[in-house]
Amino acid sequence: DFRSVIGREIVTVNGQDFDFLANQRAYLNGTEAYGEYLFNPYWSVYGNFAYTFGKNLDTNDPFSRIPPTQGILGVRWRDTARQSYxxxxxxxxxxxxxxSQFNQGDVRFIPGGTPGYGTLNLRAGTALGRHQNHRVSIALENITDKYYRVLGSGVDGTGFNAIFGYELIH
Structure with a gap:
């Protein structure tokens, strides 16, 4: 937990707004967890979860840019002998x-709230060659071409995306 934070305070003098930085009391808390369950040497399920909460105790205003609750849930097959997954x-x-009140009117923040979203993704890769020193991979992200925007970024997320990779290890 934070005991103090440098916060912004707007003060109006003779009809003119002034933006000051001031020490203020704050509360910031969060948690993150990751787990993986191995069914056998090849198959597993895994996931992670992240939650953050932040509040300026002097103004009762939420912290700016606190990420929404989010997580990943997946299933993985891997063959360590063939270095494939x-x-x-x-x-x-x-x-x-x-x-935060400072995000109101900022075009990077969607009025009324940033919608939640979910993407489906696939990654695969293997090692090739006599010494398994050639590694190839493919990642298919946002397979359903879901529209989304990462909080406060002002940029729409990528649509369907394919990434091909090659790595030579010598």
Whole structure:
């Protein structure tokens, strides 16, 4: 927990607004968890979860840019002998409506709240060659071409995306 934070305070003098930085009391708390369950040497399920809450105790205003609750849930196949894997997962992000007063009117923040979203994704890769020193991979992200916007970014998320990779290890 934070005991103090440098916050912004707007003061109006003779009809003119002034923006000051001031020490203020704050509360910031969060948690993150990750787990993986191995069914056998090849198959596993995994996931992570992240939650953050922040509040300026002097103004009772939410902190700016606190990410929404989010997590990943996936299933993975891997063969360590062949250095191969296939990974299917979803990224889930909850709606965020707790905007700081300083985010109101900022075009990077969607009025009324940033919608939640979920993407489906697939990654696969293997090692090739006599010494398994050639590694190839493919990632298919946002397979359903879901519209989303990362909180406060002002940029729409990528649509369907394919990434091909090659790595030579010598």
């Amino acid at each position: 296939v990974d299917f997962y979803t990224w889930l992000v909850r709606r965020q409506e707790r905007y």
